[in-house]
Amino acid sequence: MAQSRTALLFSGQGQLDPQFTDQLGAAPSAAHILEEAQAAWVREGEDPSLLSLGEGIAAVGTGDDSFQAVVTVAQVRLFLTGVLAFDLLRYRGTRADVLIGHSLGEIAALCAAGALSVGDATRAVILRTRALFAYHKDGHGLLALSAGEERARMLQQLAGAEQTALACLNSPQDVVLSGPDAELAEVARIAGQWDVSSIRLNAPFAFHHPANDAAASVLRETLKGLTAKPVGTPVYSPIAEAWIEEGKDLADLLATHLVCPVRFADAVRHVHDRGVGRFIECGSGDVLVKIVSRTVSGAEVLAPLHGPSRRPADTCTEQTSAATEPGLTSPHTPSTATEPPADTERDAHDLGAATTQGANLEDEVRELYATSLGYPVEVFEDDAELEADLGIDSLKRTELLAKVAQHYRIPLNTTKAATLYTIADVIVDVRSQLESK
DSSP: OOOOEEEEEEOSOOOOOHHHHHHTTOSTTHHHHHHHHHHHHHHTTOOGGGSBOTTSSOBOOSSOOOHHHHHHHHHHHHHHHHHHHHHHHHHTTOOOSEEEEOTTHHHHHHHHHTSSOHHHHHHHHHHHHHHHHHHOOTTEEEEEESSOHHHHHHHHHHHTOTTOEEEEEEETTEEEEEEEHHHHHHHHHHHHHTTOOEEEEOOSSOOSOGGGHHHHHHHHHHTTTOBOOOOSSOBEETTTTEEOOTTOBHHHHHHHTTTSOBOHHHHHHHHHTTTEEEEEEOSSOOHHHHHHHHHSTTOEEEOTTOOTTOOOSOSTTHHHHTBOSSOBOOTTSOBOOOSOOSOOOOOHHHHHHHHHOHHHHHHHHHHHHHHHHTOOGGGOOTTOBTTTTTOOOHHHHHHHHHHHHHHHTOOBOGGGGGGOOBHHHHHHHHHHHHHHO
């Protein structure tokens, strides 16, 4: 029997650029959504100047540069992106049979379905972030592995990582671990011995970890009485592993988010087995549909709001929009890679030569990418898209950027990989950082 039902997917992470956010106000109800979110923001005592609607979606203002304020705005911004993207796709004629949200994206899915009002959902995002800041444990974070659940558990066992938990089971080849920094470092070291790629996500919180039980208790209490309204479109939860029905205790569900894993791969298989054959990313990225492609065969995947033509006009929003799950990147702390340094033998003279001689730098970066991937260096033309044309997924792009950063001894921001579409973009970024040293 042909599978023709459609699922819309809501991500809890992503980069937002002006050209993308400009689209989001096209649907007639967008203004009302933003006004309702702004009202909830003010009711919760947040600084009105920080949530500006002037650009069509929440943008960080200049009134408060504290990390907690930046993260809170970024989380609300991402939630609103999902809701407005759903509104835009529906306005353009897209119809969905089921909605699925990944981590923070589940709040957007619940709101889009009608189970939560925009105001209640905005409040939930704010209180969720406050609880995590109040009760998170220092020295904990996240590690992404290019491995399935069984191998990830084996690596945990070999590393003696007893306090580390599986945070996200995204596909048969992608998991995220959550736990103490020392344990994650040991897992990454052993993973390298087994030829398993790993990337340390620069996160201030160990999301989806039992150690967040105190934060979960506080969130459950502050959201007490919040229940699901009738839904216009069914919602399947990868965390509850169940359909969200009218009257569902959402205070308990959203508290559970903080301590339980996201079983996204299982959710995809569940709806696919029930006739969903088309999966559409409801946002600016295409991360989730790529995960779907690695999880079920034969599925049609679409990312209608994603495209390489929408490159950021500048990087002024990078720090705030990067503060998203699963990695919340501090604007004051560059991300670090977990792999051993690729080449620490270069002295200051060699580094200076690479900086001043553009051809040397270009050749070196192309050669580094080619050698790491086993590709001919000739494929790395200036306009060849690393992902769309060369098939280098987001995790591998971040891994390669880490090698470049180690090679040239420059800071690494793992979120930057999403904005460097071609080898020419990478070369320009490296040259800029070297010249500013």
